[in-house]
Amino acid sequence: MNVCVSRTGLWATVLALSVALAVGCGQEEDERGRSCPGGAGRNLSGRTVDGVDLWQKKLRCINLEGSELTGSVSEANLSRGNLFGARLTDVSLESVDLRDADLRRARLTAGTLAEVDLRGADLGGASLDRTMLTNVSFGGGRLRGTNLRSASLTNVDFSHADLRDADLSDAELSGSTLRGARLDGADLSGASWENVVCPDGTKSIGTRSCKGHFTPAS
Numbered sequence: 350m351n352v353c354v355s356r357t358g359l360w361a362t363v364l365a366l367s368v369a370l371a372v373g374c375g376q377e378e379d380e381r382g383r384s385c386p387g388g389a390g391r392n393l394s395g396r397t398v399d400g401v402d403l404w405q406k407k408l409r410c411i412n413l414e415g416s417e418l419t420g421s422v423s424e425a426n427l428s429r430g431n432l433f434g435a436r437l438t439d440v441s442l443e444s445v446d447l448r449d450a451d452l453r454r455a456r457l458t459a460g461t462l463a464e465v466d467l468r469g470a471d472l473g474g475a476s477l478d479r480t481m482l483t484n485v486s487f488g489g490g491r492l493r494g495t496n497l498r499s500a501s502l503t504n505v506d507f508s509h510a511d512l513r514d515a516d517l518s519d520a521e522l523s524g525s526t527l528r529g530a531r532l533d534g535a536d537l538s539g540a541s542w543e544n545v546v547c548p549d550g551t552k553s554i555g556t557r558s559c560k561g562h563f564t565p566a567s
Contacts, residue, residue, distance in 0.1 A: 382433025383451040383471075385410035390430070400440060403427070428466075478516075509565075529565045 384390065390410025398413065400420035411430040421441035428448040432455050441461040449469040459479045468488040478498040486506040493511050499519045509529035519539040526546035537558075546552050547559035549566045 382412075382414040382431035382453065384412055384414075384431045385429055394431070527559065531565065532563050 390412055391408055392412045393416055394412045394414040395416060397417045397419065400418055400422040403418075403422045403425045405424045407426045408430070409426055409428050411427050413427075413435050414431045414433045415435065416432075417436040418440050421443065422445055423443045424445070426446040427450060428446045430447065430450045432447075432450055432452045434454045435452070435456070437455060437457045437460055439459050440457065442463070442465050443461075444464045445462075445466070447465060447467050447470055450467070450471075452467075452470055452472045452475050455472070455475045457475065457477045457480055460477070460481075462480065462482045462485050465482075465485045467490055468486050469490060470487070471491040472487075472495045473491055473493045474495065475492075476496040477500055478496045479500065480497075481501045481503075482505050483501075483503045484505075485502075487510045488506050488508045490507075490510045492507075492515050494514045495512070496516045497520050498516045500517075501521045501523075502525050503521075503523045505522070505525040507525065507527050507530045510531075512527075512530050512532050512535050514534040515532070516536045517540050518536045520537075521541045521543075522545050523543040524545070527548050528546050528550055530548050532548060540558070541556065542553050542558045543556055544553065545559060547562035549562045549564055551559070551562045553559050553562070
């Protein structure tokens with residue numbers, strides 16, 4: 350009888366340890382960015398990178414996880430790049446391809462983005478407060494919990510993007526579209542509106558807000 354109890358206790362310990370390890374590994378994985386399979390792409394993670402070094406470069410799947418980007422970047426292809434936790438404060442991005450990139454927890458505070466393609470990108474928990482965005486596309490992107498406080502959003506496409514719990518307080522939206530976007534729990538207090546397409550497809554004429562039109566059309 351004692352042997353059976355001992356074996357039962359042993360199996361219980363092994364099972365508990367397995368569960369703990371599985372949970373722990375899951376948490377660790379969540380703390381890292383998503384890179385392309387097989388380690389494809391140039392690895393510049395954890396470094397200080399001058400934006401000029403990326404100008405007009407095709408660097409698909411680049412790894413910039415935890416890096417600090419300085420200066421400005423123009424006409425670069427960084428699609429599917431890993432920019433998890435990257436710091437791009439005051440950086441200027443112009444005509445940059447960041448489709449399907451991982452920008453979770455990235456800091457783009459007070460930056461300038463013009464003609465940037467972020468369709469399908471993941472910006473969960475990223476900070477773009479006080480950033481100026483012009484002709485930027487977030488179509489189908491994941492921006493849950495993203496900080497866009499006091500951002501200037503001119504001709505920005507949020508079509509079918511996930512903006513749940515995002516902070517858009519005091520943001521300026523002009524000529525932008527929210528068609529099909531999810532805004533559950535988003536903070537829009539103090540936001541200004543000018544000719545914005547609402548989630549249900551209704552156009553907010555003049556400076557009227559999208560109040561009453563936040564439910565995407567089925």
